[in-house]
Each structure stands twice: as C-alpha cells, then as structure tokens.
Amino acid sequence: xxxxxxxxxxxxxxxxxxxxxxxxxxxxxxxxxxxxxxxxxxxxxxxxxxxxxxxxxxxxxxxxxxxxxxxxxxxxxxxxxxxxxxxxxxxxxxxxxxxxxxxxxxxxxxxxxxxxxxxxxxxxxxxxxxxxxxxxxxxxxxxxxxxxxxxxxxxxxxxxxxxxxxxxxxxxxxxxxxxxxxxxxxxxxxxxxxxxxxxxxxxxxxxxxxxxxxxxxxxxxxxxxxxxxxxxxxxxxxxxxxxxxxxxxxxxxx
Amino acid sequence: xxxxxxxxxxxxxxxxxxxxxxxxxxxxxxxxxxxxxxxxxxxxxxxxxxxxxxxxxxxxxxxxxxxxxxxxxxxxxxxxxxxxxxxxxxxxxxxxxxxxxxxxxxxxxxxxxxxxxxxxxxxxxxxxxxxxxxxxxxxxxxxxxxxxxxxxxxxxxxxxxxxxxxxxxxxxxxxxxxxxxxxxxxxxxxxxxxxxxxxxxxxxxxxxxxxxxxxxxxxxxxxxxxxxxxxxxxxxxxxxxxxxxxxxxxxxxxxxxxxxxxxxxxxxxxxxxxxxxxxxxxxxxxxxxxxxxxxxxxxxxxxxxxxxxxxxxxxxxxxxxxxxxxxxxxxxxxxxxxxxxxxxxxxxxxxxxxxxxxxxxxxxxxxxxxxxxxxxxxxxxxxxxxxxxxxxxxxxxxxxxxxxxxxxxxxxxxxxxxxxxxxxxxxxxxxxxxxxxxxxxxxxxxxxxxxxxxxxxxxxxxxxxxxxxxxxxxxxxxxxxxxxxxxxxxxxxxxxxxxxxxxxxxxxxx
Numbered sequence: 001x002x003x004x005x006x007x008x009x010x011x012x013x014x015x016x017x018x019x020x021x022x023x024x025x026x027x028x029x030x031x032x033x034x035x036x037x038x039x040x041x042x043x044x045x046x047x048x049x050x051x052x053x054x055x056x057x058x059x060x061x062x063x064x065x066x067x068x069x070x071x072x073x074x075x076x077x078x079x080x081x082x083x084x085x086x087x088x089x090x091x092x093x094x095x096x097x098x099x100x101x102x103x104x105x106x107x108x109x110x111x112x113x114x115x116x117x118x119x120x121x122x123x124x125x126x127x128x129x130x131x132x133x134x135x136x137x138x139x140x141x142x143x144x145x146x147x148x149x150x151x152x153x154x155x156x157x158x159x160x161x162x163x164x165x166x167x168x169x170x171x172x173x174x175x176x177x178x179x180x181x182x183x184x185x186x187x188x189x190x191x192x193x194x195x196x197x198x199x200x201x202x203x204x205x206x207x208x209x210x211x212x213x214x215x216x217x218x219x220x221x222x223x224x225x226x227x228x229x230x231x232x233x234x235x236x237x238x239x240x241x242x243x244x245x246x247x248x249x250x251x252x253x254x
Numbered sequence: 255x256x257x258x259x260x261x262x263x264x265x266x267x268x269x270x271x272x273x274x275x276x277x278x279x280x281x282x283x284x285x286x287x288x289x290x291x292x293x294x295x296x297x298x299x300x301x302x303x304x305x306x307x308x309x310x311x312x313x314x315x316x317x318x319x320x321x322x323x324x325x326x327x328x329x330x331x332x333x334x335x336x337x338x339x340x341x342x343x344x345x346x347x348x349x350x351x352x353x354x355x356x357x358x359x360x361x362x363x364x365x366x367x368x369x370x371x372x373x374x375x376x377x378x379x380x381x382x383x384x385x386x387x388x389x390x391x392x393x394x395x396x397x398x399x400x401x402x403x404x405x406x407x408x409x410x411x412x413x414x415x416x417x418x419x420x421x422x423x424x425x426x427x428x429x430x431x432x433x434x435x436x437x438x439x440x441x442x443x444x445x446x447x448x449x450x451x452x453x454x455x456x457x458x459x460x461x462x463x464x465x466x467x468x469x470x471x472x473x474x475x476x477x478x479x480x481x482x483x484x485x486x487x488x489x490x491x492x493x494x495x496x497x498x499x500x501x502x503x504x505x506x507x508x509x510x511x512x513x514x515x516x517x518x519x520x521x522x523x524x525x526x527x528x529x530x531x532x533x534x535x536x537x538x539x540x541x542x543x544x545x546x547x548x549x550x551x552x553x554x555x556x557x558x559x560x561x562x563x564x565x566x567x568x569x570x571x572x573x574x575x576x577x578x579x580x581x582x583x584x585x586x587x588x589x590x591x592x593x594x595x596x597x598x599x600x601x602x603x604x605x606x607x608x609x610x611x612x613x614x615x616x617x618x619x620x621x622x623x624x625x626x627x628x629x630x631x632x633x634x635x636x637x638x639x640x641x642x643x644x645x646x647x648x649x650x651x652x653x654x655x656x657x658x659x660x661x662x663x664x665x666x667x668x669x670x671x672x673x674x675x676x677x678x679x680x681x682x683x684x685x686x687x688x689x690x691x692x693x694x695x696x697x698x699x700x701x702x703x704x705x706x707x708x709x710x711x712x713x714x715x716x717x718x719x720x721x722x723x724x725x726x727x728x729x730x731x732x733x734x735x736x737x738x739x740x741x742x743x744x745x746x747x748x749x750x751x752x753x754x755x756x757x758x759x760x761x762x763x764x
Contacts, residue, residue: 057634083636093628095560097567102560109556110635138567154631 010068011035011162011193017055017065018217025051027217028065033195033210035070035161038188040204041197042243043214049197052214053164056195057087070161083111086160090167092151096140100131100150103139104157111158118157125153129179145176152180156187163187165196169203181207205239213246220250264373272377302392310396328492335390336415339382341451343416343423346378348443350524351427351436351531371524372517375424379513383416404497411494411502414509421512424520428527436531553637554645561622561649568621568700603665604672604732605725607658608679612721615654615684617703619691622646625700647688654684672732679728686720686749693756716752720745 012033019026026048033039041049054060056067058078067074067081074081094103101122108118126132129149134142139150148168155163163184169177184194185207198204204211211228213221221228225242229235232245280291390412398405426446430439493501623646626632632642658680666673694713723745730738753759 057630059630059633079636079638082634085634087630087634089630093630095564095627097564098560102563106556106560107631107635109551109559110553110632110637112553112636115551 009035011037011070012056012195013066013068014052014056015066017052017067018063019048019051019055019060020063024217026055026062029214029217029219031212031219031222033193035193036188036191037209038184038194038207039196040208040211041195041214042199042201042204042211043197044247047214048217049214050166051217053087053166053195053197057085057164058082059087084161086155086158086163088148088151088155088163088165088168090170092144092147094139094142094147094150097138099136099138100126100153101135103150104153107154108157113158121157121159122153125156128183129153144171145173148172149176149179152183156183160192162193162195165194167197167199169198169200177203201239201243211239213243215247215250221246261369261373264370265376268373268377272381299392302389303396306392306396310393310400324496325489325492328495329489332411332415332491332495335386335412336419337450337453339386339416339419340422341447342385343378343382343420344426344443344447344450346381347375347420347423347427348440348447350374350378351431351528352440367525368522372521374524375420375517375521376513378423379417379420382420383413386412386416405495407497407502408495411491411505414494414505415491417509417513421509421516424516428520428523431527431530436527440531553635554641554648557632557637557642557645558649558652561646562653564700565618565621565653601669601672601729601732603661604676604679605729607661607665607676608683608728609721609725611654611658611680612683612687612717612724614657615650616687616691616717616721618650618653619647619688621700621703622650623688623691624695624698625703626697627700629697643692647692650688651684654680669732675728675731679724679731683721683724686724686745687717689749690716690720690752693753693758695758712752712755716748719748723748 010032012031014029014031017026017029017031018024025046029048029052031052041052043049051060055062056069056074058074058081062075069081070084072080072084095106098106104118104122104125108115108122113121123132123135126135129152131146131149131153134146139147142150148171152165152168155165165184168180172180181203184196188194188209196204196208205225208225210222210224212219213228221231223231225239228239228246229237229242232242232249234242234245237245277288280295281287387409390408394405394408394412397408427439427443430443430446434442490501491505494505623643658676662673662676662680665676690713723741727738727741727745730741
C-alpha cells in the first residue's frame with residue numbers, strides 16, 4: 001500500500017492544470033482542497049468542472065500541470081492516487097447482469113479490499129442506502145435512483161479518503177437525494193474529503209464547507225459562502241444570486 | 255401535407271428516419287462525404303452488375319422457356335433468398351418489440367399507435383425487399399438485358415417474397431411471445447432467426463459438398479437432382495420470376511394478403527406486446543442469494559470472475575456466438591472432404607474445433623476487451639492497464655478452454671494425433687483472435703455486440719482469415735502433410751501485417 005503522508009493537509013492540490021480539446025477546456029487551473037472538507041465546484045455549462053475532475057481521477061490526461069491527492073502525485077503514481085480515491089459520475093455505470101452484492105464484490109476486488117471486511121461493509125452500505133431488499137436482484141431493472149445509490153455504495157466500499165462526484169443528484173427523487181446527502185455528510189464527519197460538482201445550488205449552499213466557481217476553465221472564485229457573497233458584493237444574497245453575480249463579473253472582466 | 259397521426263403522416267415520418275439513417279450510414283454524418291458516398295454507391299452498383307454479367311454470361315442464361323433445369327435453378331435461388339429474408343425479418347420484428355427508441359413517446363401520445371405499427375410492419379417489408387435488391391437487382395437487370403424484359407417480373411416476385419416473409423416473421427415472433435413470454439422470446443427468436451437463415455444455406459452446402467465436393471457453383475444442381483415435377487406448385491414462385499402471369503399474380507396476391515392480414519391482426523396488439531416486452535426486460539432477475547459471501551481476493555480474480563458471470567448471463571450474446579459457430583459447419587465439412595475423404599470423424603473434428611475456437615475467442619474477447627459497461631470504474635481502480643488486459647485475456651482463454659478441453663479430450667480417445675493438433679490449433683487460433691481484438695479494441699457497451707463486425711471490418715476480416723488459416727493448417731497437420739507450415743506462415747504474416755496497421759501499434763509508437 002502506498003504511504004499517505006500524515007502531514008498532508010490537502011486532500012487535493014492542483015497547479016497550472018490545462019486541457020484543450022478543440023478549445024481550452026481547463027486553462028491553467030490552480031485549486032486546493034483541505035483534507036476533511038466538503039467542497040463544491042460550481043460553474044456554468046462548459047466551465048471545465050467535469051474535465052477537471054476526470055483529470056484528477058485519471059480518466060483524462062492533462063496537457064500540463066500537476067495533481068496531488070493527499071500528497072500522492074496523481075500523474076506520476078496514478079495507481080497510488082487511485083487507491084485512495086473514488087469516482088461517481090452523473091451516469092452510473094453498472095453491469096446489468098450483476099447483482100448489487102456481486103457488483104460490490106467486484107469493486108472490492110478491484111481495490112483489493114479484504115473479503116471479510118468488504119462483505120460487512122457492503123451489507124452495511126446496502127442497508128444504509130435502502131438497497132438490501134434488492135441485494136440479490138440484477139441491476140438491469142433498477143431505477144436511476146437505485147443505480148446512483150449503488151454506484152455510491154461502490155465508491156464507498158473500499159473506504160476512500162477522497163470521494164469525487166460529478167452531478168450525483170441528477171435525476172434523483174427527494175428521498176434518494178436525502179439518503180445520498182446523509183451518506184456524504186457522514187463520510188465527511190468520518191474524516192473523508194468530498195469534492196462534488198452540481199448545478200443544484202441549494203445542495204451546494206447547504207452541504208459545502210467551501211465552494212469554488214469555475215468559468216472558461218479557470219477558478220474565478222473560491223471560499224466559504226459568506227466570502228463569496230462579499231466578493232460578489234451581494235451580502236445576504238442566496239448562492240444562486242452570488243453565483244450569477246460572480247459569473248457576470250468574470251464575463252465583464254473578460 | 256397529411257393529417258397528423260394518419261397512416262400517411264406516420265409513413266412520412268418513418269421514411270424520413272430511414273432516409274436519414276441510411277445517409278448517416280453512408281456518410282458517417284459528414285456532409286463533405288456525401289459526394290464520395292454517392293460515387294462509392296455508383297461504383298458498388300457497377301461492380302455488382304459486372305459480377306452479375308460475368309456470372310450469368312459464363313453459365314447458362316436461362317434464356318429459353320421455363321424448363322426443369324431452369325426452374326430448379328430459380329427455385330433454389332428463391333428458397334435461399336426466402337430463408338435469408340425470413341431470418342432477417344424475424345430479427346427485425348423482434349428488435350421492433352424490444353427497442354425502446356421513440357416508442358415510449360408514441361405510446362404516450364394521443365396518436366393511434368396501431369397506425370404506427372401498421373406502417374412499421376410495412377416498413378420492415380420494404381427494408382427486407384431493399385436488402386434483397388442489393389444482391390438480386392444486378393442479376394435481375396443483367397438477366398433482363400441478356401434474356402428479355404420478362405425477367406423484370408423478378409422484382410415483383412422479390413417484393414411478394416419479402417411481404418410473405420415479414421408476415422411469417424410477425425406470426426412466428428407473435429407465437430413465441432404468446433407461448434414463451436416476453437423474456438424468453440428475445441433469446442429464442444434470435445436462435446430461430448439464425449437457424450432459419452442458416453438451415454437452407456447450410457443444408458444446400460452440405461448437399462453440394464457431398465454431391466460435387468464443393469460448396470459453391472453447382473449448388474443448384476443439387477436441386478435438379480430432386481427432380482421436382484415441372485407442374486409442381488412448389489415451382490410457382492420460380493414460374494413467377496419467369497414472368498408467367500398466373501403464378502406472378504398468385505404470388506403477389508399471396509404476399510399482399512398475408513401482409514395485410516398480419517397488419518390487421520397484429521398492429522392493434524403491437525403496442526401491448528411492446529409494453530410487455532419493455533416491462534419484462536426491465537424487470538429484475540433474481541440471482542441465488544449470497545449476501546454474506548464475498549470472494550474479493552485480487553483485482554485480477556475480481557475481473558476474471560466478473561467476465562465469466564457476465565458471459566454466462568447474457569443469452570443474447572451467447573446466441574450470436576452460437577450462430578457464428580453454426581455457419582462454420584459447412585466450411586469445416588468441406589475441409590474434411592478435401593483432405594480426408596475416407597478418413598474418420600476425428601480428423602473431421604480437428605479443423606472444426608480450431609475454427610470454432612478462433613470464432614468463439616474473437617467474440618468473447620470483444621465482450622471482455624471492448625464491451626465494458628463500466629469503463630470508468632475500471633479506469634479509476636488502482637490496477638494498471640496491463641494487469642486489466644492480462645486478467646481479461648485469461649478470462650477469455652479459460653472460457654475457450656472450458657468449452658474445448660472436453661472435446662479435445664474425447665478426440666484424444668479416437669485419435670491422439672488429431673487431439674494434439676486440435677489442442678495446438680485451438681490455442682493459437684484463440685490466441686490470434688484475442689490478440690486481434692486487443693489490437694482493434696474500441697470501447698462499446700456489451701449490448702452493441704451485434705455491431706462489433708461493423709466497427710472494424712479489418713479486425714473481422716483478419717479474425718476470419720486467422721481462424722480459417724489455422725484450421726487449414728490443422729487439417730493438413732492431421733493428414734501428416736508438412737505443407738501445414740505454409741498456411742501457418744501465411745497466418746503469422748497476415749497477423750504481423752494487421753498488427754502493423756492496427757490502432758494499438760499506432761498508440762504504442764506514439
């Protein structure tokens with residue numbers, strides 16, 4: 001197992017990260033997320049949020065820049081970084097012909113988690129997420145909410161230190177959303193770090209310790225909600241108003 | 255402009271979708287390719303007419319009256335065409351039942367869905383007719399040019415056959431649905447389609463091989479030997495092709511009546527069947543309870559176990575693979591005839607096993623390597639890419655081993671040499687097919703298995719050449735012919751050539 005530096009106070013540190021497709025998607029991004037923090041990354045469509053997170057998780061290779069996860073260089077030692085991370089995308093990718101238990105077994109195997117510990121954890125997670133009654137049914141017939149919850153269970157079964165989620169609440173009903181939020185809060189309380197993108201600003205407002213706002217591939221604002229309000233010159237405003245003001249300011253500055 | 259929701263409106267909608275699908279297929283969605291696609295189409299049409307010219311001018315022209323020989327040739331062609339049409343139609347009708355696409359939109363709209371389904375059944379008939387024309391039209395045109403315009407009646411006969419085939423297919427799938435239920439129908443109808451499609455062709459090839467030692471040119475002469483009575487009603491479709499008015503009118507009437515009857519009966523029920531199919535395919539299947547039983551040990555073991563579980567639980571994919579194996583039988587039979595006429599069945603089995611192993615490994619390797627439903631999970635797991643590929647290769651080769659090891663063992667009882675050659679052949683054929691799939695891997699969903707041969711024609715071609723080449727080498731080796739080295743070297747050279755132009759080589763070089 002890779003040694004994680006106990007002195008590493010940052011769950012994620014990104015420096016000068018850049019990625020272009022036909023045009024720059026991420027443009028010299030600098031971002032730091034302290035360990036044990038719930039961090040929400042906001043931004044208009046095409047801001048580069050998902051591209052950033054996909055580079056952090058090793059799904060995309062950056063053109064330049066550096067990524068460090070709990071002190072592990074994610075570009076030099078991608079396996080070491082992956083060992084302590086989990087990724088949940090907006091479109092949960094499951095195997096229709098596997099049952100939730102088999103899926104969790106598979107994920108636990110990929111992360112080489114001890115079978116006994118994984119079994120107990122899998123049962124707890126399924127119970128927690130309300131999936132126990134479906135533990136032995138194949139995933140093919142699951143609803144979007146059930147699939148998203150199972151993908152989250154897969155992300156948690158190997159007890160990552162950093163959970164990265166891309167729009168995890170898309171298409172979830174209120175009950176499922178509540179369960180996912182509770183699980184994420186519990187993980188943060190347990191010392192985990194969570195980085196999440198969302199377009200549901202209310203979720204970010206309620207859950208995030210800090211919020212980052214991206215536009216055109218750069219971080220245009222970063223801080224606690226009250227700090228963002230101050231920066232936007234919108235004291236007492238909702239996150240939605242603050243977010244729109246910050247994006248408008250950036251647009252005017254450009 | 256026709257009224258919304260009318261038959262004509264739905265027909266226009268379907269025609270527009272079909273046209274755009276076809277255009278996309280030809281141009282891959284790029285407008286700048288339209289010219290090249292049109293040129294390619296014209297070149298293909300000219301090429302096919304050239305082939306038809308050579309084929310028809312070098313053999314008998316069927317210029318005279320409908321004698322027994324001519325009728326036998328045409329009847330054989332029609333029987334072959336009908337089995338292919340029925341097979342395709344069965345598959346298309348099944349797909350229409352299970353495809354979600356725009357059906358939810360249609361079924362939740364106030365428009366009369368029965369009209370849409372009437373149009374769709376007719377559209378399937380039009381599709382089958384069009385598909386048959388790709389190969390039939392050049393021969394009909396050339397025959398009309400060489401032997402007289404009455405041969406243009408073959409177009410009408412083909413249309414009648416297409417309508418009748420679709421009517422039969424709807425009845426077959428509807429009956430399967432009623433008897434087996436929605437869940438099993440998809441699987442069984444796939445097999446039925448494969449068997450129908452293969453049965454006549456394979457049967458004819460076997461007969462041709464037995465009679466003439468080849469499976470190509472003289473196959474219809476086999477029909478002559480059946481010595482059908484020239485007045486037999488079985489020859490009416492052939493007479494229709496010759497332009498005889500009564501048989502032609504009968505065929506057209508039969509085709510139209512069957513199609514309209516099926517539309518009348520099934521179009522109003524189609525919506526219900528589609529909904530049943532949809533709800534069944536969404537329903538969860540139970541697996542044996544194993545809540546407290548996790549096996550997690552190593553990433554490689556987890557990957558192998560996952561691949562095996564998915565392979566065993568996907569009957570659709572297995573049926574596709576079985577279908578490939580079915581089509582191999584005549585070629586293997588011919589190999590046996592060519593090299594071992596007079597020898598035992600053990601020698602016959604060696605090339606069959608080698609060819610089948612190559613085909614099976616190719617299919618399984620595609621599923622394991624390219625058909626990954628959760629690529630991001632694998633990519634974000636702390637497992638290096640080489641380990642993932644190694645585990646998937648092991649899963650494929652063990653799968654092939656499980657299928658073929660008992661057969662090779664049984665063969666060893668009859669002929670140790672044939673078993674030894676088969677073992678070596680199975681290993682190299684499976685290894686070659688798996689390697690080709692690795693070189694041409696392209697991320698896709700497992701459910702896209704049926705499209706795998708379209709995504710890389712080069713890989714498909716190389717896979718077939720490799721399997722056949724190793725089978726040929728195996729056949730020669732069992733015969734004790736040192737010439738077995740020749741096809742072996744050719745396959746290795748072909749594999750080297752394919753590797754040199756594969757995407758994997760390009761990636762490795764960059």
